[in-house]
Amino acid sequence: MDPSVSAEFLRQRDSIIEDWFRRVSERPVARSLPRKSILNNIPGLVDQIIEALSKAGGRRSSLSIPRQIAEEHGASRLDLGYGLMELGEEYNSLRDAFLSVLDSAGIALNNATASALHGAIDQAHRAGVEHYIQLREARLRERQSDFLARLVHDFRSPLSTVLTSVELIRREDSLSKGLSRNLDRIERATRRLLLLVEGQLATEAALAGNLQFQVVEVNLSEVAEDVHAILQTRAEEKGILLREDIPAGLQLRTDRLLLGQVLQNLVDNAIKYTPTGTVGVQAREAGGDVCITVEDTGRGIAPDLLPVIFDMYKRSEHVSPGRGVGLAVVKTIVSFLGGTIKAESELGKGSRFIVSLPRAYAARS
Numbered sequence: 182m183d184p185s186v187s188a189e190f191l192r193q194r195d196s197i198i199e200d201w202f203r204r205v206s207e208r209p210v211a212r213s214l215p216r217k218s219i220l221n222n223i224p225g226l227v228d229q230i231i232e233a234l235s236k237a238g239g240r241r242s243s244l245s246i247p248r249q250i251a252e253e254h255g256a257s258r259l260d261l262g263y264g265l266m267e268l269g270e271e272y273n274s275l276r277d278a279f280l281s282v283l284d285s286a287g288i289a290l291n292n293a294t295a296s297a298l299h300g301a302i303d304q305a306h307r308a309g310v311e312h313y314i315q316l317r318e319a320r321l322r323e324r325q326s327d328f329l330a331r332l333v334h335d336f337r338s339p340l341s342t343v344l345t346s347v348e349l350i351r352r353e354d355s356l357s358k359g360l361s362r363n364l365d366r367i368e369r370a371t372r373r374l375l376l377l378v379e380g381q382l383a384t385e386a387a388l389a390g391n392l393q394f395q396v397v398e399v400n401l402s403e404v405a406e407d408v409h410a411i412l413q414t415r416a417e418e419k420g421i422l423l424r425e426d427i428p429a430g431l432q433l434r435t436d437r438l439l440l441g442q443v444l445q446n447l448v449d450n451a452i453k454y455t456p457t458g459t460v461g462v463q464a465r466e467a468g469g470d471v472c473i474t475v476e477d478t479g480r481g482i483a484p485d486l487l488p489v490i491f492d493m494y495k496r497s498e499h500v501s502p503g504r505g506v507g508l509a510v511v512k513t514i515v516s517f518l519g520g521t522i523k524a525e526s527e528l529g530k531g532s533r534f535i536v537s538l539p540r541a542y543a544a545r546s
Contacts, residue, residue: 183294186283187235193282197227200278201271210267215485218261222254223275230279230301237297244297246304248312255309256316262492262509268313272306339370346370394436394517396542401471402427404437405462408444416452416460423448424461431464433471434541439514446507447475447534455479455531466540470520473536482526490524511536518542 190197202220205211211219229246237244258268279298283290290298346363405425416423433440444462451460458478465472482490491512511534515522520538 183288183291185288186290186294186298187231189282189286189288190231190234190279193286194227194231197278197282198224200281201227201275204274204277205271208267208270210261210263213488214261215488217485218257218489221257222250225250226254226275226305230298230305233301234297237301244300244304246301246308248308251305251308252312255311255313258309259313259316259320260492261489265310265313268309269306272302272309275305276302336374339374342370343367394439394542396434397437399433399435399437399440401431401433401440401464401473402429404441405444405464407441408448408462411445412448412452415449419452419455420457421452421455422459424459425463427462427464431466431471433538435518435538436542439518440538443511443514443518443536444473444475446511447536450507451475451477451479451532451534458531467537469540470537471540473538474533475536476531476533478531481528481530482524482532483528487524487526491522 198220201223202216206214206216206219229250233244233246255268258271276299279302280290346367349363402425405427409423409425413423448460448462455477456479460475460477463474463476491508512522515536515538518538519542520536522534522536524532524534526532
Protein backbone atom coordinates (compact mmCIF):
# COMPACT_ATOMS: atom_id res chain seq x y z
CA MET A 182 0.00 0.00 0.00
CA ASP A 183 1.42 3.39 -1.01
CA PRO A 184 2.05 5.20 2.31
CA SER A 185 1.27 8.56 0.69
CA VAL A 186 -2.27 7.38 -0.03
CA SER A 187 -3.01 6.41 3.59
CA ALA A 188 -1.42 9.64 4.79
CA GLU A 189 -3.56 11.71 2.42
CA PHE A 190 -6.73 9.89 3.46
CA LEU A 191 -5.92 10.51 7.11
CA ARG A 192 -5.17 14.19 6.48
CA GLN A 193 -8.32 14.66 4.44
CA ARG A 194 -10.55 12.49 6.64
CA ASP A 195 -13.06 15.28 7.32
CA SER A 196 -13.14 16.26 3.65
CA ILE A 197 -14.02 12.68 2.69
CA ILE A 198 -16.93 12.71 5.13
CA GLU A 199 -18.20 16.11 3.93
CA ASP A 200 -17.89 15.12 0.27
CA TRP A 201 -19.87 11.95 0.98
CA PHE A 202 -22.51 13.93 2.89
CA ARG A 203 -22.90 16.40 0.02
CA ARG A 204 -23.43 13.59 -2.47
CA VAL A 205 -25.98 11.55 -0.51
CA SER A 206 -27.94 14.46 1.00
CA GLU A 207 -29.04 15.47 -2.50
CA ARG A 208 -30.82 12.16 -3.09
CA PRO A 209 -34.64 12.08 -2.66
CA VAL A 210 -34.57 9.55 0.19
CA ALA A 211 -32.30 11.80 2.29
CA ARG A 212 -33.52 15.31 1.48
CA SER A 213 -35.83 15.59 4.47
CA LEU A 214 -33.46 13.93 6.94
CA PRO A 215 -31.40 15.87 9.51
CA ARG A 216 -27.62 15.90 9.13
CA LYS A 217 -27.17 13.68 12.18
CA SER A 218 -29.34 10.93 10.71
CA ILE A 219 -27.58 11.05 7.34
CA LEU A 220 -24.04 10.97 8.73
CA ASN A 221 -24.92 8.30 11.24
CA ASN A 222 -22.08 5.73 11.29
CA ILE A 223 -20.10 7.10 8.34
CA PRO A 224 -17.31 8.85 10.33
CA GLY A 225 -16.53 5.61 12.16
CA LEU A 226 -16.69 3.64 8.91
CA VAL A 227 -14.27 6.05 7.21
CA ASP A 228 -11.87 5.68 10.14
CA GLN A 229 -12.02 1.88 9.89
CA ILE A 230 -11.31 1.92 6.16
CA ILE A 231 -8.34 4.27 6.55
CA GLU A 232 -6.93 2.15 9.36
CA ALA A 233 -7.38 -1.07 7.38
CA LEU A 234 -5.64 0.45 4.35
CA SER A 235 -2.69 1.62 6.44
CA LYS A 236 -2.20 -1.94 7.71
CA ALA A 237 -2.83 -3.75 4.43
CA GLY A 238 0.62 -3.26 2.98
CA GLY A 239 -0.81 -3.42 -0.52
CA ARG A 240 -2.28 -6.88 -0.02
CA ARG A 241 -6.04 -6.98 -0.51
CA SER A 242 -6.19 -10.40 1.12
CA SER A 243 -4.88 -8.93 4.39
CA LEU A 244 -7.70 -6.38 4.65
CA SER A 245 -10.05 -6.77 7.57
CA ILE A 246 -12.94 -4.35 8.17
CA PRO A 247 -14.83 -4.98 11.45
CA ARG A 248 -18.49 -5.66 10.71
CA GLN A 249 -20.17 -3.85 13.60
CA ILE A 250 -20.23 -0.28 12.28
CA ALA A 251 -21.21 -1.38 8.77
CA GLU A 252 -24.00 -3.53 10.23
CA GLU A 253 -25.23 -0.62 12.34
CA HIS A 254 -25.24 1.53 9.22
CA GLY A 255 -27.33 -1.04 7.34
CA ALA A 256 -29.79 -1.23 10.24
CA SER A 257 -30.11 2.56 10.40
CA ARG A 258 -30.91 2.71 6.68
CA LEU A 259 -33.64 0.12 7.09
CA ASP A 260 -35.06 2.24 9.92
CA LEU A 261 -35.11 5.27 7.63
CA GLY A 262 -36.91 3.45 4.83
CA TYR A 263 -33.98 3.02 2.44
CA GLY A 264 -34.07 0.32 -0.21
CA LEU A 265 -31.11 -1.91 -1.03
CA MET A 266 -30.34 0.14 -4.14
CA GLU A 267 -30.20 3.35 -2.12
CA LEU A 268 -27.95 1.68 0.45
CA GLY A 269 -25.64 0.57 -2.36
CA GLU A 270 -25.56 4.10 -3.77
CA GLU A 271 -24.24 5.36 -0.44
CA TYR A 272 -21.26 3.01 -0.64
CA ASN A 273 -20.61 4.06 -4.24
CA SER A 274 -20.65 7.66 -3.03
CA LEU A 275 -18.16 6.73 -0.31
CA ARG A 276 -15.91 5.20 -2.96
CA ASP A 277 -16.17 8.38 -5.04
CA ALA A 278 -15.39 10.56 -2.01
CA PHE A 279 -12.17 8.65 -1.32
CA LEU A 280 -11.10 8.85 -4.96
CA SER A 281 -11.96 12.54 -5.18
CA VAL A 282 -9.50 13.30 -2.37
CA LEU A 283 -6.69 11.64 -4.30
CA ASP A 284 -7.63 13.43 -7.52
CA SER A 285 -7.50 16.79 -5.71
CA ALA A 286 -4.07 15.93 -4.30
CA GLY A 287 -2.80 14.72 -7.66
CA ILE A 288 -2.05 11.22 -6.32
CA ALA A 289 -2.40 8.34 -8.77
CA LEU A 290 -3.39 4.87 -7.55
CA ASN A 291 -1.33 1.87 -8.53
CA ASN A 292 -3.10 -1.45 -9.06
CA ALA A 293 -2.36 -2.83 -5.58
CA THR A 294 -3.53 0.33 -3.80
CA ALA A 295 -6.68 0.58 -5.94
CA SER A 296 -7.46 -3.07 -5.23
CA ALA A 297 -7.03 -2.53 -1.50
CA LEU A 298 -9.26 0.57 -1.43
CA HIS A 299 -12.07 -1.06 -3.40
CA GLY A 300 -11.74 -4.22 -1.33
CA ALA A 301 -12.13 -2.30 1.93
CA ILE A 302 -15.24 -0.52 0.73
CA ASP A 303 -16.65 -3.75 -0.71
CA GLN A 304 -16.21 -5.48 2.66
CA ALA A 305 -18.10 -2.72 4.46
CA HIS A 306 -20.81 -2.73 1.78
CA ARG A 307 -21.26 -6.50 2.00
CA ALA A 308 -21.53 -6.43 5.80
CA GLY A 309 -24.09 -3.61 5.70
CA VAL A 310 -26.24 -5.28 3.05
CA GLU A 311 -26.16 -8.70 4.71
CA HIS A 312 -27.29 -7.24 8.03
CA TYR A 313 -29.93 -5.10 6.30
CA ILE A 314 -31.46 -8.19 4.66
CA GLN A 315 -31.32 -10.28 7.85
CA LEU A 316 -32.96 -7.52 9.87
CA ARG A 317 -35.62 -6.86 7.23
CA GLU A 318 -36.57 -10.55 7.16
CA ALA A 319 -36.63 -10.71 10.97
CA ARG A 320 -38.94 -7.70 11.10
CA LEU A 321 -41.24 -9.26 8.53
CA ARG A 322 -41.49 -12.37 10.69
CA GLU A 323 -42.06 -10.18 13.73
CA ARG A 324 -44.82 -8.28 11.95
CA GLN A 325 -46.52 -11.52 10.95
CA SER A 326 -46.21 -12.87 14.49
CA ASP A 327 -47.46 -9.58 15.92
CA PHE A 328 -50.46 -9.67 13.60
CA LEU A 329 -51.41 -13.17 14.70
CA ALA A 330 -51.02 -12.26 18.37
CA ARG A 331 -53.18 -9.17 17.92
CA LEU A 332 -55.71 -11.15 15.94
CA VAL A 333 -56.14 -13.63 18.79
CA HIS A 334 -56.28 -10.87 21.39
CA ASP A 335 -58.70 -8.61 19.52
CA PHE A 336 -61.02 -11.39 18.35
CA ARG A 337 -61.40 -12.99 21.78
CA SER A 338 -63.71 -10.34 23.25
CA PRO A 339 -66.21 -9.98 20.37
CA LEU A 340 -66.30 -13.74 19.78
CA SER A 341 -67.07 -14.28 23.47
CA THR A 342 -69.87 -11.74 23.14
CA VAL A 343 -71.30 -13.57 20.15
CA LEU A 344 -71.18 -16.97 21.88
CA THR A 345 -72.70 -15.62 25.10
CA SER A 346 -75.50 -13.87 23.20
CA VAL A 347 -76.27 -16.98 21.16
CA GLU A 348 -76.53 -19.00 24.38
CA LEU A 349 -78.92 -16.44 25.84
CA ILE A 350 -81.02 -16.47 22.67
CA ARG A 351 -81.37 -20.23 22.90
CA ARG A 352 -82.91 -19.80 26.32
CA GLU A 353 -85.54 -17.35 25.02
CA ASP A 354 -89.00 -18.80 24.35
CA SER A 355 -90.13 -16.00 22.03
CA LEU A 356 -89.02 -12.77 20.32
CA SER A 357 -88.85 -10.80 23.54
CA LYS A 358 -87.06 -7.63 24.50
CA GLY A 359 -84.18 -9.70 25.84
CA LEU A 360 -83.80 -11.47 22.53
CA SER A 361 -83.67 -8.19 20.67
CA ARG A 362 -80.99 -6.89 23.02
CA ASN A 363 -78.85 -9.99 22.44
CA LEU A 364 -79.22 -9.66 18.68
CA ASP A 365 -77.97 -6.07 18.97
CA ARG A 366 -74.93 -7.31 20.90
CA ILE A 367 -74.20 -9.89 18.22
CA GLU A 368 -74.48 -7.25 15.51
CA ARG A 369 -72.07 -4.88 17.30
CA ALA A 370 -69.57 -7.66 17.97
CA THR A 371 -69.74 -8.83 14.35
CA ARG A 372 -69.16 -5.28 13.13
CA ARG A 373 -66.06 -5.10 15.33
CA LEU A 374 -64.73 -8.34 13.87
CA LEU A 375 -65.39 -7.12 10.34
CA LEU A 376 -63.63 -3.83 11.03
CA LEU A 377 -60.61 -5.68 12.43
CA VAL A 378 -60.33 -7.92 9.38
CA GLU A 379 -60.89 -5.14 6.86
CA GLY A 380 -58.52 -2.90 8.78
CA GLN A 381 -55.71 -5.42 8.46
CA LEU A 382 -56.45 -5.78 4.76
CA ALA A 383 -56.23 -1.99 4.41
CA THR A 384 -52.86 -1.99 6.20
CA GLU A 385 -51.44 -4.64 3.88
CA ALA A 386 -52.84 -2.81 0.84
CA ALA A 387 -51.21 0.43 1.98
CA LEU A 388 -47.86 -1.31 2.43
CA ALA A 389 -48.20 -2.83 -1.05
CA GLY A 390 -49.31 0.47 -2.62
CA ASN A 391 -52.61 -1.06 -3.73
CA LEU A 392 -55.27 0.90 -1.83
CA GLN A 393 -58.89 0.69 -2.97
CA PHE A 394 -61.68 3.02 -1.89
CA GLN A 395 -65.43 3.44 -1.81
CA VAL A 396 -66.71 6.95 -1.11
CA VAL A 397 -69.77 7.14 1.14
CA GLU A 398 -71.31 9.58 3.60
CA VAL A 399 -69.52 8.93 6.88
CA ASN A 400 -70.52 9.96 10.40
CA LEU A 401 -67.19 10.56 12.11
CA SER A 402 -68.49 9.93 15.63
CA GLU A 403 -69.77 6.47 14.60
CA VAL A 404 -66.36 5.55 13.18
CA ALA A 405 -64.70 6.76 16.40
CA GLU A 406 -67.13 4.65 18.45
CA ASP A 407 -66.15 1.55 16.45
CA VAL A 408 -62.47 2.23 17.05
CA HIS A 409 -63.18 2.87 20.73
CA ALA A 410 -64.92 -0.51 21.01
CA ILE A 411 -61.98 -2.32 19.39
CA LEU A 412 -59.31 -0.70 21.57
CA GLN A 413 -61.17 -0.26 24.86
CA THR A 414 -59.93 -3.54 26.35
CA ARG A 415 -56.31 -2.77 25.49
CA ALA A 416 -56.62 0.69 27.03
CA GLU A 417 -58.20 -0.68 30.21
CA GLU A 418 -55.37 -3.21 30.58
CA LYS A 419 -52.94 -0.27 30.85
CA GLY A 420 -55.22 1.93 32.94
CA ILE A 421 -55.63 4.44 30.10
CA LEU A 422 -58.80 6.50 29.72
CA LEU A 423 -60.11 6.90 26.16
CA ARG A 424 -61.89 10.20 25.50
CA GLU A 425 -63.84 11.46 22.49
CA ASP A 426 -64.97 14.98 21.64
CA ILE A 427 -66.61 14.77 18.23
CA PRO A 428 -69.78 16.65 17.22
CA ALA A 429 -72.57 14.13 16.69
CA GLY A 430 -73.51 15.44 13.25
CA LEU A 431 -70.02 15.86 11.83
CA GLN A 432 -69.96 14.06 8.48
CA LEU A 433 -67.70 13.83 5.48
CA ARG A 434 -67.69 11.99 2.17
CA THR A 435 -64.77 9.59 2.20
CA ASP A 436 -63.92 5.91 2.52
CA ARG A 437 -65.25 4.70 5.87
CA LEU A 438 -62.89 1.72 6.15
CA LEU A 439 -59.75 3.75 5.43
CA LEU A 440 -60.84 6.54 7.77
CA GLY A 441 -61.41 3.95 10.49
CA GLN A 442 -57.96 2.51 9.89
CA VAL A 443 -56.37 5.96 10.27
CA LEU A 444 -58.11 6.49 13.62
CA GLN A 445 -57.44 2.93 14.80
CA ASN A 446 -53.71 3.14 14.04
CA LEU A 447 -53.31 6.56 15.66
CA VAL A 448 -55.23 5.62 18.81
CA ASP A 449 -53.53 2.23 19.02
CA ASN A 450 -50.13 3.92 18.65
CA ALA A 451 -51.03 6.42 21.38
CA ILE A 452 -52.07 3.61 23.75
CA LYS A 453 -48.87 1.70 22.99
CA TYR A 454 -46.63 4.65 23.90
CA THR A 455 -48.62 5.96 26.88
CA PRO A 456 -47.74 4.19 30.15
CA THR A 457 -50.74 5.72 31.93
CA GLY A 458 -53.07 8.68 31.52
CA THR A 459 -55.44 9.55 28.69
CA VAL A 460 -55.77 9.25 24.94
CA GLY A 461 -58.23 11.63 23.34
CA VAL A 462 -59.81 12.04 19.90
CA GLN A 463 -61.18 15.44 18.94
CA ALA A 464 -62.64 16.74 15.69
CA ARG A 465 -63.85 20.05 14.32
CA GLU A 466 -64.76 21.66 11.02
CA ALA A 467 -62.15 23.93 9.44
CA GLY A 468 -63.53 25.52 6.31
CA GLY A 469 -63.92 22.79 3.73
CA ASP A 470 -61.91 20.34 5.82
CA VAL A 471 -62.37 18.23 8.91
CA CYS A 472 -59.56 18.43 11.45
CA ILE A 473 -59.06 15.30 13.60
CA THR A 474 -56.65 15.35 16.54
CA VAL A 475 -55.41 12.29 18.45
CA GLU A 476 -53.58 13.37 21.60
CA ASP A 477 -51.98 11.40 24.44
CA THR A 478 -50.21 12.02 27.74
CA GLY A 479 -47.40 9.59 26.95
CA ARG A 480 -43.64 9.86 26.86
CA GLY A 481 -43.49 11.95 23.71
CA ILE A 482 -41.19 11.85 20.70
CA ALA A 483 -37.59 13.07 20.58
CA PRO A 484 -37.24 16.31 18.53
CA ASP A 485 -34.73 14.77 16.10
CA LEU A 486 -37.22 11.99 15.27
CA LEU A 487 -40.22 14.21 14.48
CA PRO A 488 -39.09 14.92 10.88
CA VAL A 489 -38.90 11.18 10.12
CA ILE A 490 -41.62 9.79 12.41
CA PHE A 491 -43.76 8.74 9.42
CA ASP A 492 -40.92 6.83 7.76
CA MET A 493 -41.18 3.05 7.57
CA TYR A 494 -39.86 1.22 10.66
CA LYS A 495 -38.79 4.47 12.36
CA ARG A 496 -39.44 4.54 16.08
CA SER A 497 -37.93 6.18 19.14
CA GLU A 498 -35.43 4.53 21.44
CA HIS A 499 -37.26 6.30 24.27
CA VAL A 500 -40.28 4.01 23.96
CA SER A 501 -41.00 0.33 23.84
CA PRO A 502 -40.32 -1.47 20.56
CA GLY A 503 -43.02 -1.88 17.93
CA ARG A 504 -43.51 -2.76 14.29
CA GLY A 505 -42.79 0.76 13.16
CA VAL A 506 -45.17 0.61 10.16
CA GLY A 507 -48.34 2.07 11.69
CA LEU A 508 -47.55 5.74 11.15
CA ALA A 509 -46.19 5.10 7.66
CA VAL A 510 -49.49 3.38 6.80
CA VAL A 511 -51.46 6.28 8.29
CA LYS A 512 -49.57 8.82 6.20
CA THR A 513 -50.10 6.74 3.06
CA ILE A 514 -53.85 6.46 3.65
CA VAL A 515 -54.30 10.12 4.63
CA SER A 516 -52.47 11.23 1.48
CA PHE A 517 -54.57 8.82 -0.59
CA LEU A 518 -57.73 10.45 0.82
CA GLY A 519 -56.47 13.90 -0.15
CA GLY A 520 -55.47 14.99 3.35
CA THR A 521 -52.43 15.87 5.41
CA ILE A 522 -51.02 14.75 8.75
CA LYS A 523 -48.49 16.28 11.11
CA ALA A 524 -47.07 15.40 14.52
CA GLU A 525 -46.34 17.62 17.50
CA SER A 526 -44.68 16.36 20.65
CA GLU A 527 -42.64 17.17 23.72
CA LEU A 528 -40.65 14.55 25.60
CA GLY A 529 -42.32 13.67 28.87
CA LYS A 530 -45.56 15.48 28.04
CA GLY A 531 -47.15 13.49 25.24
CA SER A 532 -47.82 13.71 21.51
CA ARG A 533 -50.45 15.12 19.20
CA PHE A 534 -51.25 13.91 15.68
CA ILE A 535 -53.36 16.24 13.56
CA VAL A 536 -55.13 14.91 10.47
CA SER A 537 -56.83 17.25 8.01
CA LEU A 538 -59.23 15.65 5.50
CA PRO A 539 -61.49 17.26 2.88
CA ARG A 540 -65.19 17.23 3.72
CA ALA A 541 -65.76 15.65 0.30
CA TYR A 542 -63.22 13.25 -1.20
CA ALA A 543 -62.11 14.29 -4.69
CA ALA A 544 -60.63 11.50 -6.82
CA ARG A 545 -57.18 12.37 -8.11
CA SER A 546 -56.38 12.10 -11.76
